[in-house]
Amino acid sequence: MKQVVVHPEYCLGCMQCMTACAIAHSQTHSLFYAVLEDPVPKSRIHVGAGLFGEGFPNRCRHCDPAPCMTACLSGAISRIPETNTVYIDPDKCINCASCSMVCPFGVIRYHKDISAISGKITAVKCDNCHERQIQGQIPACVEACKSNALTFEEPSEAMKRKTNKTACTMSSETMKIPAASGFDLLNAVKKVQAEIKTC
């Protein structure tokens, strides 16, 4: 089954996945109108900043077994087998925060959402764009990512690529090819900028 795979080394920190996620979870599905909605749609993927200001797309891993599911007191969290999605039912959610306390990745937020009855604050997190997938679309964050930091593929495919990439790092020094020289250069500069702050 295809899954969203995160490749942090390719993340440019542009946050376009966040915008796409919010729009995918809006009423109007339009960038221009979504910002006028009430509640304003919020992203379920969160791009954080690393030690040198580099980006990282933090997204629900849909763990199995999922700690949030185990911790949920009201039975609001279940797994949708077709898309392997850990799903929060907003109607059953009692907003107790147990799930976010046990989430190792901090991807569960609490706010109003169009999926819940009007005005109810509920636990909200990535739903793997379940609705979109049923309609034959790929998750919105993946669609928005132009640098392949997020891919939608068979995990075995991604693992094979990663294995080969790791194998390449074992090749002799002269054979190593940087992912993108300019990006490495930019990160080297950002690293120095961060380091001299502690001088």
Place this chain on the structure above:
Amino acid sequence: MSKSYKEYTITSDGQLMLKKADSDQIETVWERYENQLPQCGYCEMGLSCRICNMGPCRIDPFGEGPQKGVCGADADIIVARNLGRMIAAGAAAHSDHGRDLVEVLADVAKGKAPGYSISDPVKLKKIAGEYEIETDGREIPAIAGDLAYAMMEDYGTRKKELTLVKRAPEKRREIWRKAGIMPRGIDRETSEMMHRTHMGVDNGWQSLLLHGMRNALSDGWGGSLIASEVSDILFGTPLPCANQVNIGVLKTDQVNIIVHGHNPVVSEMIFLACQDTDLINLAKLKGAKGINLAGLCCTGNELMARHGIPMAGNHLMTELVIATGAVEMMLVDYQCIMPSLGKTASCYHTKMISTSDKARFPGMEHREFHPENSQKMAQELVKEAVEQYENRGKVYIPVEPVQSLGGFSVEAVTGALGGTPEPLIEAIKAGKIRGAAGIVGCNNPKIKHDYGHVTLAQQLIKNDILVVVTGCAAIATAKAGLNAAEAIKYAGPGLKEICGALKIPPVLHMGSCVDNVRILILASALANALGTDISDLPIAGSAPEWYSEKAVAIATYFVASGVYTVLGPMPPITGSMNVIKLLTQGLDDITGASFAVEPDPEKAAILICRHIENKRKALGLDSRAL
């Protein structure tokens, strides 16, 4: 803010004021920077293009995603177009500043600018001569009128070359002609850059970058140079004068007025109004001991260089200065004024006044200055500032000011040398002074505040390199005590001896950021005296904490003029290794100079020392191994 304030700034006034701002719940530039992280990598690499509406587009630097914009532009073209537009914006900013001064000059000539005058008629006549304007037996206003007209012509000229490029060494001009980058008109080159970068025009990344240099030269040898020279004509050519710097220049028992921005047109009138006896008496009536005028950023540099007006701080200090609660009024004109200032001031009694017809800011009262009303407007505003003194709450001015020396125009430097650049050349030949370096440019929260400027200056003077500074860099070194004669104790033995004998600091304050042209003129004078080109001299430039588009234009005209230039923060060009290679190596073959990027000032100092020693070797002078 969770981090230690020491990670934000090396300045003690900055660290103490950050603590105060924190307890007052004032949001600062550092906080907003952290809220922006991670910054968009496409934009950081110059790989996003918003030029046309088939886009916006971006190129995947890893090669798997899109490699071309909708129009077909690849990474090289997109990076070059973006950089070109940065240069155009920077050149436009400086040059438009220059135009405002020329308009004042024209109004002075017509007698329509009460309060303004020709303060340096000698310089007026000298420059009029360069413009081939008859000066013998003519009245000053008539010459001024003709000069203003001729300078306006330089903006939209039909000539093949700008008038003042004649000051560059002949060899240099020949390089520009040969490369096709001789600046023709000040507005023309900016306008042409906007044209070339329009979709479907210049898609040669090399030719775009070449035009970038031409555009930058139109600023360095045109707009900025006119700005600097006309400021001297109107307000006086700077001479070394003592002053004080840092937030400690604010006075607990006086009305504090701050001028912030760039153009001396407004600040000079405020300066005059602050001397008005009636207004000073009014201040006394309100319980203050007097009126204290202080500067921020470049308009502060302009006043500091000409009148010894104290300097409260540089770019990143502007919010913190307001947070002292001691500022009755801040007047701003344009450039580098954070739109956040009005909000900061709303937490205190500080009145914020915007003064330029082309610059408005939220939370500020707009009181427009024009040559015909400036004098009156300045009087009114200073009066309002004095009246504001009564509304002052608690103030916090945590440090004592530092002494510094400012106002080293080219005329002042040659004056200090006894009238000719010869003693400086002799000291360089003898190896006592290894060479000279300009440290210029801004502050940027990406670099610890003032760390880049101060560390680099310290390292260079330690290695017997004379340092000249402008803009926010000049304020940084002044606050660190390097712009004072006593700072020779930090200099290497040779530089210490020469500066000691001349009674000058090892770090010379040459003015504001348009005054970077003074560095070019000094370099040209040295090159001409040696019968060589600027690129042969043991000199270098650096912008350790740059942020603005103006800095991109400045750095580019430095390199195009033959000065090796080291940038601190990386410009948004890493999306194209071709562009990087051309800027850091390829330009050597065209202009005899290139760029380097090194955010660590200690390493930047090594690059500059090495460059200077190499140039010395090429000139047949002794050269130290590094």
